[in-house]
Amino acid sequence: MVKEEQEWTIESNASLFDLKLNEVWAYRDLLVLLVRRDFVSFYKQTILGPLWFFIQPLFTTIIFTFIFGNLAGISTDSLPKPLFYMAGITAWNYFADCLTKTSSVFKDNAAIFGKVYFPRLIMPLSIVVSNLVRFGVQMLLFLILMAYYYFTGANFSISWAICLFPVIVTLMALLGLGAGMIISAMTTKYRDLAFLISFGVQLLMYATTVIYPLSEAIKKYPAYAWIIEYNPMTPIIETFRYGFLGQGSFSWLSLGYATAVTILLMLLGTIVFNKVERNFVDTV
Amino acid sequence: MSKNIAIKVENLSKAYQLGQIGTGTISRDLERWYARVRGKEDPFLRIGESNDQNIKSESNVVWSLKDINFEIEQGDAVGIIGRNGAGKSTLLKILSKVTAPTTGKISGKGRIASLLEVGTGFHPELSGRENIFLNGAILGMRKKEIQRKLDEIVDFAGIERYLDTPVKRYSSGMYVRLAFAVAAHLESEILIVDEVLAVGDAEFQKKCLGKMGEVSKGEGRTVLFVSHNMNAITQLCNNVILLNNGKVSFNGTSYEGVQNYLKPKTVLDLELLNKIGSNIKSNILISKILVNTSPVFIEISPSSQIIIELFYKTVQLITDFRFSFILYRDGQRILTLHDTNQTEKLQVGAYKSEVKIPSNFLRPGTYSISIGGHNSNHSNYEIGRLEWFLLEDLISFEVKEQWSVDFDFNNIGFINLSNNYGKRTFLENNEASN
Numbered sequence: 001m002v003k004e005e006q007e008w009t010i011e012s013n014a015s016l017f018d019l020k021l022n023e024v025w026a027y028r029d030l031l032v033l034l035v036r037r038d039f040v041s042f043y044k045q046t047i048l049g050p051l052w053f054f055i056q057p058l059f060t061t062i063i064f065t066f067i068f069g070n071l072a073g074i075s076t077d078s079l080p081k082p083l084f085y086m087a088g089i090t091a092w093n094y095f096a097d098c099l100t101k102t103s104s105v106f107k108d109n110a111a112i113f114g115k116v117y118f119p120r121l122i123m124p125l126s127i128v129v130s131n132l133v134r135f136g137v138q139m140l141l142f143l144i145l146m147a148y149y150y151f152t153g154a155n156f157s158i159s160w161a162i163c164l165f166p167v168i169v170t171l172m173a174l175l176g177l178g179a180g181m182i183i184s185a186m187t188t189k190y191r192d193l194a195f196l197i198s199f200g201v202q203l204l205m206y207a208t209t210v211i212y213p214l215s216e217a218i219k220k221y222p223a224y225a226w227i228i229e230y231n232p233m234t235p236i237i238e239t240f241r242y243g244f245l246g247q248g249s250f251s252w253l254s255l256g257y258a259t260a261v262t263i264l265l266m267l268l269g270t271i272v273f274n275k276v277e278r279n280f281v282d283t284v
Numbered sequence: 285m286s287k288n289i290a291i292k293v294e295n296l297s298k299a300y301q302l303g304q305i306g307t308g309t310i311s312r313d314l315e316r317w318y319a320r321v322r323g324k325e326d327p328f329l330r331i332g333e334s335n336d337q338n339i340k341s342e343s344n345v346v347w348s349l350k351d352i353n354f355e356i357e358q359g360d361a362v363g364i365i366g367r368n369g370a371g372k373s374t375l376l377k378i379l380s381k382v383t384a385p386t387t388g389k390i391s392g393k394g395r396i397a398s399l400l401e402v403g404t405g406f407h408p409e410l411s412g413r414e415n416i417f418l419n420g421a422i423l424g425m426r427k428k429e430i431q432r433k434l435d436e437i438v439d440f441a442g443i444e445r446y447l448d449t450p451v452k453r454y455s456s457g458m459y460v461r462l463a464f465a466v467a468a469h470l471e472s473e474i475l476i477v478d479e480v481l482a483v484g485d486a487e488f489q490k491k492c493l494g495k496m497g498e499v500s501k502g503e504g505r506t507v508l509f510v511s512h513n514m515n516a517i518t519q520l521c522n523n524v525i526l527l528n529n530g531k532v533s534f535n536g537t538s539y540e541g542v543q544n545y546l547k548p549k550t551v552l553d554l555e556l557l558n559k560i561g562s563n564i565k566s567n568i569l570i571s572k573i574l575v576n577t578s579p580v581f582i583e584i585s586p587s588s589q590i591i592i593e594l595f596y597k598t599v600q601l602i603t604d605f606r607f608s609f610i611l612y613r614d615g616q617r618i619l620t621l622h623d624t625n626q627t628e629k630l631q632v633g634a635y636k637s638e639v640k641i642p643s644n645f646l647r648p649g650t651y652s653i654s655i656g657g658h659n660s661n662h663s664n665y666e667i668g669r670l671e672w673f674l675l676e677d678l679i680s681f682e683v684k685e686q687w688s689v690d691f692d693f694n695n696i697g698f699i700n701l702s703n704n705y706g707k708r709t710f711l712e713n714n715e716a717s718n
Contacts, residue, residue: 007392037410116380
């Protein structure tokens with residue numbers, strides 16, 4: 001063959017910091033096709049199709065409004081209750097989906113990983129992007145709800161922080177991806193963590209400002225509010241609410257903190273993931 | 285690396301951990317980690333025996349491959365053969381980067397396409413067209429590359445009419461054809477094919493072999509092919525690597541390699557044999573296999589009867605069981621014989637099962653015997669109760685040609701029937717009717 005041929009080596013040990021990002025780039029078409037596959041196979045043979053994306057956040061919002069808003073009477077920063085909850089749920093769902101789905105990526109794809117090589121990083125990335133489609137549909141629902149409350153004259157306003165929306169989405173995606181990759185790498189050998197994750201994500205939601213505003217938590221439990229404040233998802237959701245609804249505790253410092261944690265987890269996740277990927281077929 | 289070497293394997297080894305992975309491994313992991321921190325050798329990889337598969341070792345680490353060395357030149361078609369558990373699949377897995385070696389290094393040139401399984405990543409809900417793109421991308425093709433080859437792939441698989449039907453509605457044959465077509469059209473310099481051709485009809489198998497031959501001879505690409513079908517190996521490959529207990533026991537021309545594989549001059553390793561398998565198999569210990577009283581490869585004259593004897597002990601009472609003796613030639617199954625007509629009780633004790641093949645029945649050639657066994661035959665078959673095993677290529681023999689070359693046409697085919705089965709009858713005199 002006249003074509004230039006790339007040389008390669010397979011060795012028992014690879015450099016820890018070789019993140020193989022160039023390989024991921026070479027397989028970008030696969031990423032697109034996997035996202036398409038997830039989306040198409042989701043609503044194949046259903047009647048409502050993509051409408052199912054709406055059902056879950058809609059019902060959760062209704063239930064939260066009743067239980068936390070009316071029954072428990074938790075403050076919503078003077079915002080209309082459904083709007084407040086849906087903002088939290090939409091953002092939280094995206095993060096939680098990214099986290100739970102990537103955390104089982106090795107187990108779910110053991111069959112395909114065991115038979116063919118492609119940069120494994122493609123799989124978790126495709127999950128994050130697939131969920132982005134779902135998130136987009138749910139954002140649409142949120143915007144419709146916003147429009148409804150705007151025309152009925154409810155008390156909220158969009159603030160400048162809405163410009164940070166792309167940053168927030170990126171942070172949520174990478175945070176879920178990073179943490180998920182670490183967990184997935186750990187669960188190939190020890191399945192214990194897999195049991196923790198679905199339950200843990202639920203617990204984590206209560207440690208994040210999804211069903212209450214941060215200001216309320218600081219007011220009621222000044223001694224323990226640091227747990228919530230140190231949760232990197234808190235500033236993300238607070239910024240999200242502040243941007244879209246004009247209420248929430250926004251500070252550059254806390255957002256910077258969330259960014260730092262995200263970058264750290266992402267880097268650690270990629271390294272651990274790449275390390276485990278080489279031999280996980282033997283132990284999964 | 286030398287200019288026309290496609291793959292170079294140096295001191296390649298792969299260890300697997302036997303037994304349960306789960307409880308207990310964390311303490312072992314900590315132990316290994318502690319040893320590494322102190323700069324000591326990994327305590328679980330210390331053993332140096334070549335094949336602990338048959339040596340009961342303290343450690344439960346097994347070397348599936350041990351110090352493998354070989355080179356493959358560009359454009360070569362190389363067959364990888366060996367008995368079950370010889371390390372063929374492990375080697376292919378490492379070459380396809382699915383798993384990493386424990387020690388050693390492989391270097392190579394050019395893109396690898398590996399077909400370890402048919403239709404990896406196929407999604408049942410997606411259409412044939414969508415799956416071509418998805419599968420192609422998984423194998424490393426760019427989208428426009430697949431687009432360019434789409435017609436060729438569809439044509440090769442012969443699924444034009446079903447292109448937009450979800451693959452879950454495909455017949456298994458169509459599924460396999462489509463999957464092979466995608467992989468075969470990948471523009472790679474090295475093609476790795478595991479025993480995937482076992483599925484699919486004879487015509488398609490021939491087509492696949494043809495395509496692989498075209499790939500290696502016509503396009504100058506390197507092909508690595510694992511198969512139990514010695515016929516296919518000799519047809520397709522110019523070289524053969526014979527693996528035995530994780531080591532290369534032969535590396536050379538395919539004819540010699542296949543002969544080496546089919547005619548082992550050593551007695552079968554029964555200790556290893558009695559260790560593999562589960563359930564019903566673990567209650568039977570094989571002590572001897574003889575073909576015309578020989579425990580090793582033997583040449584037999586066509587005029588003598590062939591008696592295959594199997595000596596074994598049963599450790600536990602087996603309520604119903606029978607042995608199957610399966611005869612292969614060139615990878616084709618010729619005969620299946622049983623020691624009993626129906627499955628029967630096996631008491632604890634020593635047994636002998638034998639089958640006889642009449643004289644002048646098998647045509648000259650090399651035959652290999654696989655032995656299987658099962659409980660409950662199909663007439664009282666209950667789901668979940670059927671247990672079976674198959675031990676491939678245990679022993680082989682050659683029916684050696686005795687008659688003169690003038691009657692060479694006698695040698696076509698595998699079996700021979702006496703002349704009583706042929707007859708000529710004069711029906712009508714045509715000249716008289718005109």
